[in-house]
Amino acid sequence: METRTILHIDANAFFASVEQAANPELRGKPIAVVGGHGRTVITTSSYEARAKGVKTGMAIWEGKRHCPELIIVVGDNKKYQHTSTKMNEIFRDCTPEVEAFSIDESWLDVTHSLSIFGNAENIAYLIKARIKYQFDITVSIGIAPNKLLAKLASDMHKPDGLTVIAPENVARTLELMPIQELCGVGKKMQRHLNMLSIYTCGELGRCDEARLTRKFGIIGKRLKQMGRGIDHSPVVQFAEEVDVKSVGHSSTLERDISDPVEIRRFLLQLSEMVGSRARRYSVSGKTIHLYVRYADFFSSWGKQTTLKNYINQSDEIYRAALGILETVELEQPVRLLGISLSNLKHQAEQLPLFEDERKKLFATQAMDTLNDRFGRMSVTYGTLLPGKETAGSHVIPPSWRPDGIKNVDVE
DNA sequence: TCTGGGGTCCTAGGACCC
DNA sequence: TCTGGGGTCCTAGGACCC
Numbered sequence: 001m002e003t004r005t006i007l008h009i010d011a012n013a014f015f016a017s018v019e020q021a022a023n024p025e026l027r028g029k030p031i032a033v034v035g036g037h038g039r040t041v042i043t044t045s046s047y048e049a050r051a052k053g054v055k056t057g058m059a060i061w062e063g064k065r066h067c068p069e070l071i072i073v074v075g076d077n078k079k080y081q082h083t084s085t086k087m088n089e090i091f092r093d094c095t096p097e098v099e100a101f102s103i104d105e106s107w108l109d110v111t112h113s114l115s116i117f118g119n120a121e122n123i124a125y126l127i128k129a130r131i132k133y134q135f136d137i138t139v140s141i142g143i144a145p146n147k148l149l150a151k152l153a154s155d156m157h158k159p160d161g162l163t164v165i166a167p168e169n170v171a172r173t174l175e176l177m178p179i180q181e182l183c184g185v186g187k188k189m190q191r192h193l194n195m196l197s198i199y200t201c202g203e204l205g206r207c208d209e210a211r212l213t214r215k216f217g218i219i220g221k222r223l224k225q226m227g228r229g230i231d232h233s234p235v236v237q238f239a240e241e242v243d244v245k246s247v248g249h250s251s252t253l254e255r256d257i258s259d260p261v262e263i264r265r266f267l268l269q270l271s272e273m274v275g276s277r278a279r280r281y282s283v284s285g286k287t288i289h290l291y292v293r294y295a296d297f298f299s300s301w302g303k304q305t306t307l308k309n310y311i312n313q314s315d316e317i318y319r320a321a322l323g324i325l326e327t328v329e330l331e332q333p334v335r336l337l338g339i340s341l342s343n344l345k346h347q348a349e350q351l352p353l354f355e356d357e358r359k360k361l362f363a364t365q366a367m368d369t370l371n372d373r374f375g376r377m378s379v380t381y382g383t384l385l386p387g388k389e390t391a392g393s394h395v396i397p398p399s400w401r402p403d404g405i406k407n408v409d410v411e
Numbered sequence: 412t413c414t415g416g417g418g419t420c421c422t423a424g425g426a427c428c429c
Numbered sequence: 430t431c432t433g434g435g436g437t438c439c440t441a442g443g444a445c446c447c
Contacts, residue, residue, distance in 0.1 A: 034415095041415050059413050102447045186445050218421080250416060287439090297414065304440060338416085 003167060005120050006235060007108040008142040008150035009091065009127065011084075012159035014104035015044035018083050019073050021136040030054065031071040032063050038254045043075060047159060083135055090130050094123050099235045107147050109235035124162050145170070148231035151183050170229040175202035182226050192216070193223075201227045243346065247283065249273040250338025256295040258333040267325065268318050270339045275314030276368055283344045284312035288320040291338035294331065303328070310345055313364060317341060 011017065015033040020026045030049035032042040042063050045054040052067035064070050084103045091098045094117070097109035110123050117123045124141045131139055138160035142153025145167050153163040165173050179201055180190045196215065198204050204227025212220030225231070249270050257263060278284060286307045293300040303324045311317060321339050352361060 039412070039415080041413090043415075057414075061412065062414080105447075184445070188444060245419065246417095248417070252415065302441075306439065336415090340418090 002111070004109060004111045004145055005114060006144055006147055006150040007110055007120065007124060007127075008144075008147065008154040009106050009108065010140045010142075010151075010154045010158075011087070011104040011131075012138050012140055013044055013046055013050070014084075014137070015075055015080055016046040016049075016073075017137040018079055018135070019076075020046060022079065026071060026073070029071055030067050030069060031073050032060070033073050033075045034060060036074055039252050045070075083137075086134070087131060090127060090134070094127065097235045097237055099237065105151075107150060107235045121162070121164065128160070128162070146229075146231040147233055147235065148183065148226060149173075149229050152177070152181060155181065165229075171202075174205065174227065174229050175200065177201040179204055179227070184222075184226060201229070203227070205229075243344070244281070244283070245344065246289075246340050246342035247274055247278045247281075247285070247344070248289070248338060248340025248342075249277070250291060250336060250340075252293075252336045253334065256333035256335050258330065263325070263334060263337070264322065266337055267321050267339070268314075270337060271318035271321060272314040274339050274341050275312055275317050278312040278341055278344075279364065279368055282347045284310040284347045285341040285344040286310045287341070287343035288317060288324065289338075289340045289342065290321045290324040291336070291340070292325075292330070292334055293336035295333040295335050297335060299332070300336075301328070304342075306343065310347070312341070312347065313360070 016031055019031060019033060020029075026046075028048060030046055030052055032045040032049055032054055034040045034042055040060070042054065042056060042058045042060065044056060045063070049063070049067055049070055052070075054063045054066050054070060058066075060072060080103060084100075088098060088100055088106060091106055091108050095108050095110045095113045097112075099107045101107060108123075110117075110120055113123065114120065117126070120143045124143060128139060128141065131137060140154045140158045140161040140163075142150040142156070142163050142165070144150040144153050144165040149165050149170065153165045154161070156163045177200060179185050179193055179198060180187075182201065185193070192215065193199075193204065196207070196211070198207055204223060207224060207227065209221060209224050212223050214220070216223060251266075251270065253266065257266070286309060287304055288307070289302060289304040291300065291302040305320060305324055307320060311320070317339065
């Protein structure tokens with residue numbers, strides 16, 4: 001197999017860096033980017049804030065406890081999307097093989113660009129310089145023979161790092177590397193491996209495969225490979241990316257609610273968000289999942305139902321979700337509601353046979369077009385209009401991709 | 412003012428069919 | 430009277446990623 005050269009590029013404290021670049025008054029100061037309104041958490045904090053102990057996921061009050069002078073900035077998704085898209089354009093100047101992993105991380109397979117640029121470090125320095133010049137933000141870059149190691153490498157020096165794991169240094173680098181540094185080993189997996197006296201990648205790579213398979217099933221083999229730094233997964237360009245498996249939307253309410261009318265209104269709103277996104281990407285699905293988190297935060301449940309037909313109309317999604325809701329007795333006021341549509345298939349463009357269905361389709365398309373142009377929920381079903389806006393925060397999820405199906409609704 | 416939101420993949424058990 | 434095993438589809442839940 002051909003030796004590959006993969007770059008992993010990770011924008012440092014992305015949302016916070018974009019804000020600091022846009023507003024000189026924020027530079028050099030501890031800032032935290034949070035979701036719009038409602039009950040929100042810190043999505044990103046600047047390095048100045050991190051130094052004081054502010055972490056992603058903290059509530060605002062918690063962040064301020066660590067750092068009283070913390071400046072709270074409400075996130076601006078449009079800015080981040082724009083920057084991310086432009087950054088990926090810079091990457092594509094170096095190789096067409098770019099895979100956007102999230103809004104602030106991409107992999108580049110530069111194997112076939114090396115002859116043009118000389119070597120991978122040149123590419124990395126070029127990218128760093130262009131991004132610094134154009135956006136005034138820094139990135140950490142990892143260079144390695146595969147995606148797993150490139151990602152590991154980009155994490156080793158932050159911010160503004162450049163780390164190379166050459167093929168001949170893989171074993172030495174991994175020998176003492178804690179297993180939890182590997183992408184794919186989370187808290188639970190770490191605990192399980194620790195119980196087997198496995199703490200480092202070196203130990204993981206030497207572990208008997210049968211032992212790992214007994215404990216972890218099919219993942220056991222993969223784990224051993226990860227410990228040895230083996231990863232054959234390709235850098236998948238956007239155009240050839242596999243189809244999405246589900247489209248969902250969930251939101252924490254501004255306050256806990258138990259009024260059935262309010263709950264239904266919110267459900268309809270979520271249905272519209274899921275439906276419009278599914279329609280925009282021409283998918284429909286037949287499994288509806290409803291998720292409810294109660295006021296105490298800890299108790300929650302999810303129920304799903306599979307229909308005979310594939311649907312993507314908001315009112316159909318709403319009816320299915322409501323059907324699920326009606327099978328349960330709510331035990332507490334509701335904190336969060338979520339709906340997702342799965343079991344998806346690509347919807348061929350086809351006009352319905354019957355006049356009333358055609359009318360409905362045209363009406364939906366007109367509504368989607370207006371909402372695309374003037375913003376989400378400018379036009380919607382009548383029952384949504386009265387009453388106050390209940391949509392939760394507008395935090396952009398890191399699963400967002402620069403362009404394509406995972407694009408999330410923004411204002 | 413305690414604790415977000417978007418996904419993917421895997422497993423286990425039950426129903427049902429052949 | 431007692432009995433198989435493979436395959437598929439479904440629901441529920443957990444772990445992981447950003």
